Amino acid sequence: MLTRREALLGSVLTAAAVATIGSGPVMAAAKDVAGLPREKVTLVAPPFVHAHDQAAKGGPKVVEFTMRIEEKPLVIDAAGTQLNAMTYNGSIPGPLMVVHEGDYLELTLINPDTNTLAHNIDFHAATGGLGGGALTLINPGEQVTLRFKATRSGTFVYHCAPGGAMIPWHVVSGMSGAVMVLPRDGLKDEKGKPVRYDRIYYIGENDFYIPRDEQGKFKRYDSAGDNYEDTVKVMRGLIPTHVVFNGKAGSLTGENAMKAKVGETVLIVHSQANRDTRPHLIGGHGDFVWEGGKFANPPAKDMETWFIRGGSAGAALYTFRQPGIYAYVNHNLIEAVELGATAHFTVDGKWDDDLMMQIEAPKAIAS
Amino acid sequence: MSFDPVFTFGTIAAAALIGLGVSNAIDGTPSRFRVPPAAAELVTLKPGSFEHPQPGEFLRDNHPVPTPMTKETIHTPLEIMKFQVTASDYDRCVSDGACKPADSLLVGNVPVTGVSFLDAQAYANWLSAKTGETWRLPTDVEWAYAAGERFRADIEAGDGDPADPARRWLTQYRNESALGRKADPEPRPLGAFGANSKGVADIAGNVWEWTSTCYAHVTIAGDRIAGSLSNCGVHVVEGFHRTYMSNFIRDGKSGGCAVGTPPDNLGFRLVHERGGFLRAAVRRLGLT
Numbered sequence: 218m219l220t221r222r223e224a225l226l227g228s229v230l231t232a233a234a235v236a237t238i239g240s241g242p243v244m245a246a247a248k249d250v251a252g253l254p255r256e257k258v259t260l261v262a263p264p265f266v267h268a269h270d271q272a273a274k275g276g277p278k279v280v281e282f283t284m285r286i287e288e289k290p291l292v293i294d295a296a297g298t299q300l301n302a303m304t305y306n307g308s309i310p311g312p313l314m315v316v317h318e319g320d321y322l323e324l325t326l327i328n329p330d331t332n333t334l335a336h337n338i339d340f341h342a343a344t345g346g347l348g349g350g351a352l353t354l355i356n357p358g359e360q361v362t363l364r365f366k367a368t369r370s371g372t373f374v375y376h377c378a379p380g381g382a383m384i385p386w387h388v389v390s391g392m393s394g395a396v397m398v399l400p401r402d403g404l405k406d407e408k409g410k411p412v413r414y415d416r417i418y419y420i421g422e423n424d425f426y427i428p429r430d431e432q433g434k435f436k437r438y439d440s441a442g443d444n445y446e447d448t449v450k451v452m453r454g455l456i457p458t459h460v461v462f463n464g465k466a467g468s469l470t471g472e473n474a475m476k477a478k479v480g481e482t483v484l485i486v487h488s489q490a491n492r493d494t495r496p497h498l499i500g501g502h503g504d505f506v507w508e509g510g511k512f513a514n515p516p517a518k519d520m521e522t523w524f525i526r527g528g529s530a531g532a533a534l535y536t537f538r539q540p541g542i543y544a545y546v547n548h549n550l551i552e553a554v555e556l557g558a559t560a561h562f563t564v565d566g567k568w569d570d571d572l573m574m575q576i577e578a579p580k581a582i583a584s
Numbered sequence: 585m586s587f588d589p590v591f592t593f594g595t596i597a598a599a600a601l602i603g604l605g606v607s608n609a610i611d612g613t614p615s616r617f618r619v620p621p622a623a624a625e626l627v628t629l630k631p632g633s634f635e636h637p638q639p640g641e642f643l644r645d646n647h648p649v650p651t652p653m654t655k656e657t658i659h660t661p662l663e664i665m666k667f668q669v670t671a672s673d674y675d676r677c678v679s680d681g682a683c684k685p686a687d688s689l690l691v692g693n694v695p696v697t698g699v700s701f702l703d704a705q706a707y708a709n710w711l712s713a714k715t716g717e718t719w720r721l722p723t724d725v726e727w728a729y730a731a732g733e734r735f736r737a738d739i740e741a742g743d744g745d746p747a748d749p750a751r752r753w754l755t756q757y758r759n760e761s762a763l764g765r766k767a768d769p770e771p772r773p774l775g776a777f778g779a780n781s782k783g784v785a786d787i788a789g790n791v792w793e794w795t796s797t798c799y800a801h802v803t804i805a806g807d808r809i810a811g812s813l814s815n816c817g818v819h820v821v822e823g824f825h826r827t828y829m830s831n832f833i834r835d836g837k838s839g840g841c842a843v844g845t846p847p848d849n850l851g852f853r854l855v856h857e858r859g860g861f862l863r864a865a866v867r868r869l870g871l872t
Contacts, residue, residue, distance in 0.1 A: 541754065564750075568747060578647065579801050580801075
């Protein structure tokens with residue numbers, strides 16, 4: 218581990234050296250950025266998203282975020298199964314960060330000395346430097362600040378990528394989240410007409426690989442490091458023991474079910490940093506879906522199920538038309554029901570008989 | 585523990601053992617069958633009447649309504665196991681080759697869990713054969729009678745609104761959420777959830793129990809039942825709340841409660857049929 222860490226730290230130094238050599242243009246750009254307005258945003262835990270403008274007011278700015286990395290045990294199902302989680306800001310997934318195209322996202326990443334591992338962050342929205350991973354590797358007790366320009370709009374995954382075998386292990390331990398870069402004038406339909414949302418929810422889907430003992434029961438480990446060897450064996454089988462939304466089976470059901478009203482338009486951002494998935498809203502649709510998550514492409518319309526590639530985030534916009542309970546699932550139904558990937562919406566409003574009506578209740582078959 | 589209206593029969597176990605001796609003599613098989621602990625400790629409930637919300641789904645004028653209350657009567661003393669059948673009790677049936685191993689890996693003095701309706705029936709049949717008496721699952725009414733003040737029935741959903749079916753779905757979902765019951769999957773030793781006022785232990789703890797009552801769709805017209813269609817591939821399961829499970833389901837988490845909290849575990853307790861021994865003896869003597 219130390220060798221790997223040293224190697225990675227070495228690569229960081231190299232990258233820094235390169236940056237110094239090319240300091241001319243970098244300095245000029247930095248000077249331009251220095252004059253931009255700055256905005257400090259406090260992040261909120263998913264499925265909620267910090268307040269933001271859908272269409273940008275004014276020109277580009279620097280948006281500042283801070284995230285603390287927390288290594289801590291988390292319960293991931295009703296049976297009390299424990300994950301030695303690694304988290305951005307304490308939650309799985311990490312919070313959604315929203316900026317506009319042309320803005321600069323400036324993140325201060327803190328790795329408190331209560332942690333045991335080195336971490337970093339790779340932004341799929343960023344350009345160069347391994348998505349920022351090469352410039353952000355920090356040991357426990359360190360912090361780092363990275364700025365990148367949001368050059369293209371869309372929803373993008375971020376995740377920990379501290380080198381080699383550490384990468385998938387950190388990701389399936391919970392270290393991923395998403396960034397949403399909105400077009401400056403907001404979202405548009407396939408004809409370029411503006412579309413707006415009344416609510417936004419961010420759902421991060423995770424595949425977990427918890428080792429079992431000889432009797433088939435999930436094992437517990439004192440710390441993340443203790444589980445590494447066993448966990449990698451399960452990971453190599455490629456069959457997750459859990460597929461869940463927001464870190465835990467049932468995390469978005471019951472009291473924590475997402476809420477909406479008939480007539481409201483909801484944007485659902487869905488990320489999966491590691492493995493393909495296929496969200497489906499039972500009883501609803503995707504009115505406008507950016508499957509790949511990139512807003513420069515026209516949205517697909519009237520989708521029943523959409524595909525989120527592992528390592529990406531997508532966005533689906535839907536206006537609820539009927540009240541009731543909606544299940545939002547990964548439509549591999551085995552993963553939804555047996556492995557945990559089910560969330561609920563409770564939707565209030567007036568029922569529309571035109572859309573659906575039970576003409577005759579169940580009764581004995583007429584002979 | 586209150587002895588009224590219940591009287592706990594310390595003598596029942598003794599009577600059962602004496603009965604065993606007789607039945608063995610009749611059989612000519614002098615096996616030393618030790619009565620499983622759960623079967624040895626019964627609670628006898630006095631006959632009585634009570635108001636009971638019926639199990640199943642009820643429709644009036646084509647829309648769902650809360651399950652109607654009916655007056656139910658237990659006509660003869662009801663002998664029911666004080667505790668749920670334990671893992672070690674069940675294991676003896678497995679050793680005899682009459683029961684399939686339960687899904688739960690727990691052993692000893694904890695309720696057997698990870699068992700289906702079919703498993704519970706197999707155990708009742710095995711115990712009846714072994715003791716020469718009649719053991720069976722309680723009906724939903726019997727279970728409710730034994731559960732006393734701990735009986736909850738289905739999660740309330742209120743009257744269906746013919747103009748808006750969603751209202752009932754939302755009400756039920758919110759009522760269930762509001763109960764705030766957290767998953768509690770680890771079975772505890774017998775008696776951990778205490779006894780109710782009738783002296784029956786562990787009712788509505790974290791092990792739901794199979795009953796012999798079938799799931800039904802019932803149509804109500806006026807104040808009478810106009811039609812009923814039952815599906816005995818699904819049985820009523822009782823516990824913290826009432827639910828309905830397919831006969832082969834062993835893990836409630838994947839067997840029912842489409843939305844909301846599923847049973848933590850599935851287990852059972854049995855009713856001892858009074859006079860069962862006599863009937864069995866009569867049967868063995870070829871007098872029927």
